[in-house]
Amino acid sequence: MTLYTRFAAHLDAAxxxxxxSGDLPAGLDRAAVTVEPPRDVTHGDLAxxxxxxxxxxxxxxxxALAEKIxxxxxxxxxVETVSVAGPGFINLALTEDTWRAELSAIRDEGEDYGKSARGKGVTVNVEYVSANPTGPMHMGHCRGAVVGDALASLLEFAGHKVIREYYVNDAGGQVDVLARSVHLRYREALGVDVGEIPExxxxxxxxxxxxxALAQEFGNIYADAPEAxxxxxxRKSAVASMLVLIKADLALLGIHHDLFSSEAELQAAGKPEAAEADLRARDLIYDGVLEAPKGETPEDWEPVVLPLFRSTRFGDDQDRPIRKSSGEWTYFGADLAYHYQKAQSADALIDIWGADHAGTVKRIVAAVQALTGGKTRFDVKLVQMVRLLRAGEPVKMSKRSGNFVTLAEVVNEVGKDVVRFTMLTRKSDAQMDFDFAKVVEASKDNPVFYVQYAHARIASLGRKVAEAGITCSTVDLSQLDTQELALVKLAAQFPRIVDTAAAAREPHRIAFYLYDLAASLHAAWNMGKDDAGRRFLIADNAELTCARLFLAEAIGQVIRNGLSIMGVQAVQEM
Incomplete structure (x- = not known):
């Protein structure tokens, strides 16, 4: 139980x-009651x-009720003091011993500090990346990959069971284009001059x-054979090869999925038909005619009867076709069946999508609500593209890929941890610039460096204390004063940050928090430059040094726990 949940329990008891006593009626809904840090720290520790x-x-x-509470x-x-402010806000100042006890709890719980049972074992399917299997990962996929993976780790840390899933779009026309592109390279490998790659x-x-590889396997059997x-x-061979590339690229970022679901296999198994039958049985699919396109109607437009999903019943602005006039599944129809499948094995679904898919959110949210009877929570997190810069100038395209910068190129240049942390330094639906020069800059303005440097400083303190011949078999935390305990107060917010970030499905909140915690550690450290008495290591005062080392290492533990959620390693030196 964290400090905040403990005081929530105290408040419930009050x-x-x-x-x-009859001062409050029984049965009041307390769901909106909160215990949190006050916005102004001068008001106390909790409100x-x-x-x-x-x-x-x-x-x-x-x-009057506030006075009684x-x-x-x-x-x-x-509780040291309690006061009522304004129309009824209650502020609490806690005793210093309470904060010292929380500091000990951080050290005692170690890697588990901040974990919670909030998720109650509820299974969440997080589907992310899901790039078309037509080539290596590029930086357009990177941000969604990191956001999805960090979100999955955050939810696990908060007590959920998580399924990390990649949806392989291997049933569309783009996969046929891939097969034709590979056939050209196959002929090239056989010695045919294919010239420039056709548009x-x-x-x-x-x-x-x-x-x-195909030339080696099949020789020239298919060199001049009909496409059929x-x-x-x-197509099958090319998709398999691309998935090997994709998995290798994701591994560079430390990303591994539990499940790769094939759209082609989904359709072959008749899942879209099953979803359609289910929804027809509930009068949620009917045969109807779409409205004509808005504005001037094209001359070749004709009304066609199509199977339509009643998405307007669930907040969409029009009903949506699940099949084309040819009988093929629309993208929405196939997607509907895929979510129908996912909902069978999870209590909640999260999709990480590029912002260019924003226009289709309403219809798929409507579909999931219909398919699950509203019982399955479904969130779509939109991720904006990342603009790549080098010293402020746009980065040129990659020669190997043909028309984009590969994820592997970026990770190999600046490192996995820099890429992952940087992708989480802004809310996912906000625009982002990734400047190769700035993300490796050793300055306060670079959050990656600033947080890593804080942890490295703490690790170096442990080494320096040992070199000074100071051993800390016992630690007297009463040596820590009010200024030092302010660090503990910020560290103690970590479990609450985890809970609120998990509830909001926003892993970037962890990065923001770690930056603030690192800034406070650096500020406390820098005080020692002007005042020798504020240094963490005081060679002739082992008792105070041990207490400050205990404090620093607890802060380091919280930083490590936060970085582990983000998939970033905590460095020992820089």
Whole structure:
């Protein structure tokens, strides 16, 4: 139990006491009651809105109710002072010993500090990356990959069971284009002069070894054969080769999925038909005609009867076709069946999508609501593209890929940890610039460096204390004063940050918090430059040094725990 959950329990007990005394009616909804740090630190350590939330349903004055709640909370040994502010906010200042106890808890719990049971074992399927299997990963995929992976780790840390899934879009026309591109490279490997890659095919050199492997396997059997004889075979081989590339690229980022689901296999198994039958049985799919396109109607437009999903019942602005006039599945129809499958094995679904898919969010949210009867929470997190810069100038395209910068090129240049941390330094739906010069800059303005440097400083302190011949078999935390305990107060917010970030599905909050924690550590460290008495290592005062080392290592533990959620290694030296 964290400090915040413990005080939430104390508050519940205080409210129960008031119910028993008749000062509060029984059965009031307490869901909106919070215990959190006050916005102004001068107001104390904790604040609660309990009186403001409960006064109206209790038909009482909020300030009068606040005074009664404050009187109960003031009886706690951990509370130094309690006060009522404004119309009924309650502020608590805790004893220094309470913060020293929390510091010990951080060290005792170690890697588990900040973990919670909030998720209650609820299974969440997080689907991310899901790039078309037509080539290596490029930086357009990177941000969504990192956000999805960090979110999955965050949810696990908060007590969820997580399924990390990649949806392989291997049933569309782009995969046929891939097969034709590979066939060209196959003929090239056989010695045919193919000239320049025709427009409309994939030009990247990454397809050369795929063509060579097929030439070695089949010789010239398919060199001049009709497309119908080799298309399916080359498509299957090309997709398999691209998935090997994709998995290798993701591994560079430390990303590994639990499940790769094939769209082609989904369709072959009749899952779209099953979803359609289910929804028709519930009158959620009907045969109808789409409205004509808005504005001037094209001359070749004709009304066609199509199977339509009643997405307007669930907040969409029009009903959506699940099949084309040819009988093929629309993208939405196939996607509907895929989510139907995912919902069978998870209690909640999260999709990480590029911002260019924003227009399709309403319809798929409507579909999941229909398919699950509204029982499955479904979130779509939109991720904006990343603009690559080098000293402020746009980065040129990659020769190997043909028309994009590969993820591998970027990771190999600046490192996995820099890429991952940087991708989480802004909210996912905000625009981002990735400047190769700035992300490796050793300055306060570079969050990656600033947080890593804080951990490295703490690690160096441990080494220097040992070199000074100081051993810390016992530690007296009463040596720590109010200024030093301010660091503990910030570190103690980590479990709460984890809970709120998991609830909001926003892993970037961990990065923001770590930057603030690192800044406070650096500020405390730098005080020693002007005042020798504020140094963490004081050679002739082992007792104080050990207490400060204990504090620093606890801060280091919180930094490591946060970085582990982000998939970033905590460095020992820089």
């Amino acid at each position: 409210l129960d006491t008031l119910v028993a 609660t809105n309990a009186a403001m939330v409960l006064a109206k349903p209790a038909a009482t004055n909020p300030r 404050a009187a109960e909370l003031g009886k706690l040994e951990e 409309g095919l994939y030009p990247g050199d990454y397809l050369v070894p795929v063509g060579q 004889e080799w298309l399916a075979l080359f």
